Amino acid sequence: MTATVGYSAILVAALSSVGIIVQGFRGMRNPDLARAEKLQWPVYGMVGGALLAMIALEVGILTDDFSIAYIANNSATTTPFIFKVASAWAALEGSIVLWGLVLAAFVYTVYRGFAKRSEPDQLGAGALAVMGIVTLYFFVLMATVSNPFSVCVQPASIGCLEATHFPWADSLAALEGRGPNPLLQNHILMAVHPPMLYVGYVGMTVPFAFAMAALMLGASGAEWLLRTRTWTLIAWGFLTAGVVLGGLWSYEVLGWGGYWAWDPVENASFMPWLIATAFLHSAVVQARRGMLQAWNFVLVIATFALTILGTFLTRSGVITSVHSFTQSPIGPALLWFLMVVLVGSFGLFAARAHVVASSPRLDSLASREGVFLLNNLLLTVFAFVVLTGTLYPMFVDVFSGSQVGVGRPFFDRLAIPLAFGLLLAMGLGPVTPYRSAKPEVVWKRIKNPLRVALGAAALAVLLGYRTPWLVAFILASFFVMSAIFRNLFVTSRTVAQKRDMSLPSATLRTMRNDTGYWGGQISHLGVAILALGIAVSANLSVEADITLTPGSTESVAGFDITYVSPVSRQEATRFVTGAQVEVARNGKVVSQLEPRLNQYPTSTQSVATPEVDASWSGDLYLSLKSIDAEQVTLGVFWFPFIWLVWVGGFITAAAVLWSRLVRKPSDDRLAEAKASRDG
Amino acid sequence: MDSGARTLGGRAITIVLAVVVVVGLVIGDSAPQDRVNAIGSRIKCPVCQGEAIGDSPSETARAMMEIVAEKVTAGETDAQIVDYFTARYGNGILLDPPFSGSTLVVWLLPALAVAGGVWMILSRKRQPAPRGSEHG
Numbered sequence: 001m002t003a004t005v006g007y008s009a010i011l012v013a014a015l016s017s018v019g020i021i022v023q024g025f026r027g028m029r030n031p032d033l034a035r036a037e038k039l040q041w042p043v044y045g046m047v048g049g050a051l052l053a054m055i056a057l058e059v060g061i062l063t064d065d066f067s068i069a070y071i072a073n074n075s076a077t078t079t080p081f082i083f084k085v086a087s088a089w090a091a092l093e094g095s096i097v098l099w100g101l102v103l104a105a106f107v108y109t110v111y112r113g114f115a116k117r118s119e120p121d122q123l124g125a126g127a128l129a130v131m132g133i134v135t136l137y138f139f140v141l142m143a144t145v146s147n148p149f150s151v152c153v154q155p156a157s158i159g160c161l162e163a164t165h166f167p168w169a170d171s172l173a174a175l176e177g178r179g180p181n182p183l184l185q186n187h188i189l190m191a192v193h194p195p196m197l198y199v200g201y202v203g204m205t206v207p208f209a210f211a212m213a214a215l216m217l218g219a220s221g222a223e224w225l226l227r228t229r230t231w232t233l234i235a236w237g238f239l240t241a242g243v244v245l246g247g248l249w250s251y252e253v254l255g256w257g258g259y260w261a262w263d264p265v266e267n268a269s270f271m272p273w274l275i276a277t278a279f280l281h282s283a284v285v286q287a288r289r290g291m292l293q294a295w296n297f298v299l300v301i302a303t304f305a306l307t308i309l310g311t312f313l314t315r316s317g318v319i320t321s322v323h324s325f326t327q328s329p330i331g332p333a334l335l336w337f338l339m340v341v342l343v344g345s346f347g348l349f350a351a352r353a354h355v356v357a358s359s360p361r362l363d364s365l366a367s368r369e370g371v372f373l374l375n376n377l378l379l380t381v382f383a384f385v386v387l388t389g390t391l392y393p394m395f396v397d398v399f400s401g402s403q404v405g406v407g408r409p410f411f412d413r414l415a416i417p418l419a420f421g422l423l424l425a426m427g428l429g430p431v432t433p434y435r436s437a438k439p440e441v442v443w444k445r446i447k448n449p450l451r452v453a454l455g456a457a458a459l460a461v462l463l464g465y466r467t468p469w470l471v472a473f474i475l476a477s478f479f480v481m482s483a484i485f486r487n488l489f490v491t492s493r494t495v496a497q498k499r500d501m502s503l504p505s506a507t508l509r510t511m512r513n514d515t516g517y518w519g520g521q522i523s524h525l526g527v528a529i530l531a532l533g534i535a536v537s538a539n540l541s542v543e544a545d546i547t548l549t550p551g552s553t554e555s556v557a558g559f560d561i562t563y564v565s566p567v568s569r570q571e572a573t574r575f576v577t578g579a580q581v582e583v584a585r586n587g588k589v590v591s592q593l594e595p596r597l598n599q600y601p602t603s604t605q606s607v608a609t610p611e612v613d614a615s616w617s618g619d620l621y622l623s624l625k626s627i628d629a630e631q632v633t634l635g636v637f638w639f640p641f642i643w644l645v646w647v648g649g650f651i652t653a654a655a656v657l658w659s660r661l662v663r664k665p666s667d668d669r670l671a672e673a674k675a676s677r678d679g
Numbered sequence: 680m681d682s683g684a685r686t687l688g689g690r691a692i693t694i695v696l697a698v699v700v701v702v703g704l705v706i707g708d709s710a711p712q713d714r715v716n717a718i719g720s721r722i723k724c725p726v727c728q729g730e731a732i733g734d735s736p737s738e739t740a741r742a743m744m745e746i747v748a749e750k751v752t753a754g755e756t757d758a759q760i761v762d763y764f765t766a767r768y769g770n771g772i773l774l775d776p777p778f779s780g781s782t783l784v785v786w787l788l789p790a791l792a793v794a795g796g797v798w799m800i801l802s803r804k805r806q807p808a809p810r811g812s813e814h815g
């Protein structure tokens with residue numbers, strides 16, 4: 001029953017998508033048809049179908065309906081409530097349902113904006129049609145190769161062995177489900193991280209769709225950019241938060257003592273982020289100076305294509321092995337869609353390039369535009385490096401069958417100088433005037449920030465930290481931070497004098513007056529903190545493996561680590577084997593930690609759970625490497641100031657809130673309204 | 680005159696700080712190099728998914744790390760130790776692709792991308808703009 005409802009909902013959503021495409025394109029061609037009532041029912045049908053499919057899946061999971069194969073293989077009666085809810089997107093088929101729902105929500109907000117316009121909106125209609133194509137693709141995917149509502153015809157004692165596609169077939173329910181992958185039910189972040197990433201990925205469909213509609217209409221200008229600004233920013237904010245949360249999850253759960261390993265799944269989320277970031281910046285240049293029109297189309301197409309590539313990489317099985325790829329039909333389906341997107345959108349772009357490629361030229365490289373170009377160059381090269389490093393081993397394997405390894409050392413070696421260049425551009429850009437910058441103007445603005453940065457670097461050197469890249473990153477990130485604060489201080493001081501206000505309220509007023517700009521600066525501040533955190537925690541970390549017998553003590557990074565006793569106990573959903581460890585510093589006990597291995601009944605693999613003693617000066621991180629009756633082997637890590645990474649990351653993402661939610665001071669709004677009334 | 684003195688003082692501070700940083704970097708790193716972990720991060724654990732032997736808790740990886748540690752104490756060079764592993768497991772064991780052979784391309788492609796990007800930016804600059812002549 002649940003399966004039939006869910007499957008029917010998917011079919012309704014797919015059919016409604018066809019309606020959106022037809023009505024959208026008709027509206028795009030003929031302004032008389034670009035009206036809300038023409039698109040109302042298809043949009044409602046698609047959104048309703050997407051919502052109902054998700055509800056059906058959740059109802060099935062919460063009622064333990066193991067006649068549905070997906071539920072039998074990804075949930076269990078013993079799974080705690082929150083992880084049951086999250087298991088709706090813990091595996092391939094379910095994650096596509098969530099994808100469809102998020103996409104439907106974006107289509108709905110675009111439709112609302114479209115319906116509110118008083119004049120015919122051909123651009124909006126065209127964008128809805130393009131989004132309709134994307135929704136159609138995903139709902140057809142759900143109805144065919146990635147059906148979340150396949151019913152089980154051959155149950156095993158736990159889980160389902162064989163399923164049939166048709167939900168109305170006679171089904172046989174398994175007695176117990178397999179439960180989610182242990183790695184996914186080990187930490188709450190796994191319930192939050194994927195949806196955030198999806199909102200980020202899927203949100204990029206909106207600027208892409210408007211860009212395609214603008215190309216089809218031959219509409220040059222920045223209208224598509226300005227209209228999609230909010231969606232782009234929201235999507236980017238979620239993407240940022242999703243990537244940071246992914247790192248935090250890896251750190252808290254995987255126990256290898258890091259948060260970023262440059263593995264293909266991480267890279268898949270990082271590449272669209274890099275290009276979307278380039279797009280946010282070059283969009284500013286187009287809005288301000290009318291430049292980079294064509295380039296913005298390239299970036300938005302690339303961002304969208306990279307989100308599809310990311311889904312392909314993470315969901316097709318191509319990463320574990322290029323040979324498992326053909327076994328899952330979703331892989332080829334995603335690859336074909338990627339080809340269609342690339343050929344279709346770049347083909348359209350090439351055909352219309354004459355319309356959009358007439359932007360003003362650069363006056364001087366030494367200008368704000370020049371720094372923006374440097375930023376775009378570095379970000380796209382960065383994304384290209386990640387793309388090359390991720391795909392190259394797969395290409396070699398496919399074409400020659402031989403194995404080559406491209407891993408962390410490769411990425412680190414190239415990412416570090418690129419990131420350093422980006423920080424410098426981030427410090428210089430905001431203080432460089434548009435069009436053409438006089439060196440003395442720039443020098444006046446950077447000389448104090450530069451002194452602060454040199455002071456921080458000199459302090460590090462005097463304290464004995466002399467790794468060149470560490471000093472370089474301390475210099476660059478302090479430069480960025482102090483340049484932002486100098487800029488804010490100088491601007492606010494002028495406002496305070498002009499309006500006779502106190503400095504704090506003048507500061508708030510300044511930041512509220514241009515939320516787009518200051519939101520960006522807050523984001524830059526976050527990135528500088530993040531970069532500092534990465535540089536410090538990576539260069540000054542201490543790691544050691546120690547093997548201890550009960551009662552014995554060993555010293556790592558100034559901490560005396562004593563193995564008290566082994567621990568084992570049965571918890572509600574898992575069996576825990578751990579080590580009771582006491583940590584002392586200068587003879588004083590500072591914490592009791594229990595790094596452990598969690599064994600879930602539905603899986604043979606046990607999951608290591610590290611335990612962290614976090615303080616402002618850093619994290620002492622213990623992971624259990626092996627344990628037997630006599631002794632325990634612990635991985636001990638000391639990460640100084642690693643909280644800077646998380647704090648910086650979340651400031652970067654949350655800055656979007658400032659730029660979109662904070663309103664202008666009310667008297668300024670009134671003055672503006674008056675000015676526009678008076679013409 | 681007061682502001683002149685301030686400028687002078689400011690310059691002096693900037694120069695002193697810069698000299699401290701440069702001298703500090705020239706004197707060099709006081710921390711000893713951890714060669715075992717450095718090599719451990721360059722070699723892939725053959726039974727894991729893309730993890731370095733230095734990061735993986737698996738038995739194989741730990742045994743390989745012990746070999747690395749022994750060879751470092753025995754005074755072998757980084758290249759000798761890496762060659763020892765590639766001779767046994769093939770080039771696929773390296774996470775750090777060598778700048779030669781089938782992995783030369785991974786290093787060259789980013790360089791080409793930089794060159795292409797710089798060329799694109801400069802070509803936009805050079806082509807005659809409507810007001811280009813005034814700006815030289």
